[in-house]
Amino acid sequence: MSETEDTAPSAPQDKGVIVRLLDLSGGAEDNIIEDIKGFEDIEHANAFARAYVRDNIEICRAPGASARDTLDTWFAFGENAEILGEAGGWVSSTELNEFIERPASPEERDWRSLDPRRDDPSLTEE
Template sequence: MSDSTADESGWRVRILDLSGGAEDGIVEDVGGFVDLSHANAFARAYVRDSIERCRVPGASPREVLQSWLSFGEDAEILDVGDEGWRSANELDDFTANPATPMERDWRALDPRRLVEDDEDADDE
């Protein structure tokens, strides 16, 4: 699926619980992204934030990775093949280098928030 051929449901990002606490590891599917780059950016920021929540002071990159693999959440873009962002491609960098607040801000990219903000504007 490319940016110009999204189906009627649009692009979706699946949030996966790495701790095994959710059924089949699936926490939720988030839809409503305006294009594939939006979905990719959301997934990337979501994983960055999850890794930072697993980071403790003084932990080595390996320890951060082990913590994330045990307690964190991953994200994958559904039905896009090789065009979708993959956490495996950046885990070494993410665990070695703490994220900035902007790199972690998946909430600013969340399409559910964009819909809520649009509805709030309509109410005014």
């Protein structure tokens, strides 16, 4: 093996940005639902994670529920998303209050259009 082969990038770096989906209810092992790869760049991953959490909060929002009730429901039964190992990765805590206070539009919730798995289901990490 040559010296250049010894310093070649490892496979995980070749995967690009990974978004991890987390089960806040504790129902999944280590709270991890799945890892999703295949994002074009950090901006694509951030947009997906943001829309995914936005949608999940709306799923937890009951008609007439207060912001506090919605937040409590999300923490008890919801799902979060985080960007793995990337500087500049979106973090839900930076916008959580806004998400809870203001219901999302359909466009803000549309994580499916940003999901790299829609064209390649093999992009789910196990």
